[in-house]
Amino acid sequence: MRRTHFTEMNCSVAQTLEIVGEWWTLLIVRDALFGVTRFDDFQNRLGIARNILTLRLETLVDHGVMVKDQYQDKPIRYDYRLTKRGKDLWMVIAAMRQWGDIWLADGGPPLEFVHRTCGCSMTIQPVCSACAHVVDRESLSSIPGPGASREDLPPGPSR
Amino acid sequence: MRRTHFTEMNCSVAQTLEIVGEWWTLLIVRDALFGVTRFDDFQNRLGIARNILTLRLETLVDHGVMVKDQYQDKPIRYDYRLTKRGKDLWMVIAAMRQWGDIWLADGGPPLEFVHRTCGCSMTIQPVCSACAHVVDRESLSSIPGPGASREDLPPGPSR
Numbered sequence: 001m002r003r004t005h006f007t008e009m010n011c012s013v014a015q016t017l018e019i020v021g022e023w024w025t026l027l028i029v030r031d032a033l034f035g036v037t038r039f040d041d042f043q044n045r046l047g048i049a050r051n052i053l054t055l056r057l058e059t060l061v062d063h064g065v066m067v068k069d070q071y072q073d074k075p076i077r078y079d080y081r082l083t084k085r086g087k088d089l090w091m092v093i094a095a096m097r098q099w100g101d102i103w104l105a106d107g108g109p110p111l112e113f114v115h116r117t118c119g120c121s122m123t124i125q126p127v128c129s130a131c132a133h134v135v136d137r138e139s140l141s142s143i144p145g146p147g148a149s150r151e152d153l154p155p156g157p158s159r
Numbered sequence: 160m161r162r163t164h165f166t167e168m169n170c171s172v173a174q175t176l177e178i179v180g181e182w183w184t185l186l187i188v189r190d191a192l193f194g195v196t197r198f199d200d201f202q203n204r205l206g207i208a209r210n211i212l213t214l215r216l217e218t219l220v221d222h223g224v225m226v227k228d229q230y231q232d233k234p235i236r237y238d239y240r241l242t243k244r245g246k247d248l249w250m251v252i253a254a255m256r257q258w259g260d261i262w263l264a265d266g267g268p269p270l271e272f273v274h275r276t277c278g279c280s281m282t283i284q285p286v287c288s289a290c291a292h293v294v295d296r297e298s299l300s301s302i303p304g305p306g307a308s309r310e311d312l313p314p315g316p317s318r
Contacts, residue, residue: 012255012259012268013252021180026180027173091254095253104174108304110170110303111304115290120287124294125286125287133274135281137192146267147265
């Protein structure tokens with residue numbers, strides 16, 4: 001019931017959550033972005049039940065977020081690596097991390113990021129792709145896009 | 160078991176997922192960002208079971224993401240509004256939307272965003288808060304932050 005409903009929503013947020021909305025899934029992607037590829041390494045780092053991890057990895061492979069390569073015959077073992085589509089999730093993870101750093105990390109951010117080009121410890125700032133100025137929520141309005149359907153448009157003042 | 164484990168992870172991504180990692184939660188926040196405040200409006204838009212919606216809204220209130228205000232006596236009815244903390248989730252939603260627009264929206268983005276300041280249809284570009292240049296995943300390295308604990312550091316080359 002629930003999954004069907006998500007798939008039917010004509011909204012890119014809902015479609016994305018359909019694939020990565022389960023807690024473990026995004027933590028698997030987080031660790032994959034840090035270079036983890038092996039089943040046992042994911043399992044050890046996350047403390048996730050093996051059957052759940054198997055299911056989540058298969059879902060990610062099915063949706064083209066990861067690919068798996070066999071690296072051992074007996075027993076059969078696979079490496080799991082992010083595809084371009086998967087690596088592109090870094091912004092979602094980064095946005096979550098920054099929100100958690102600001103609002104939940106009482107002892108300060110567990111991790112900081114350094115921009116290699118300038119060498120500085122930094123956060124990600126969102127700018128407009130058209131004018132390059134920093135944007136915030138209040139400076140954006142939404143309008144129907146090419147994939148819009150009438151019943152899925154947002155209500156209210158932001159529309 | 161699972162929840163306990165999440166809370167114990169010293170990682171801002173995991174802490175954030177602890178609050179907003181459930182599918183419906185982020186769609187509730189999405190709609191709240193569009194101006195939805197009433198229980199029945201959330202329920203109608205999302206098609207979510209009333210008892211689940213009640214639980215999710217209470218979780219968001221408990222974690223300071225939303226506040227509720229009584230607007231009617233008989234029967235008692237509440238408005239739910241995002242706090243500063245809640246509004247600040249817009250970047251997480253925006254990052255998910257952009258990923259879905261690129262990788263999942265076969266008919267094109269259902270919604271587009273206009274930057275009011277410049278009047279252009281736009282996407283959000285991530286730039287470095289220090290040098291203002293556009294960043295991508297490859298240009299960032301992670302280092303231990305003030306809240307780091309040894310066992311929670313990421314492995315591998317990105318560290």
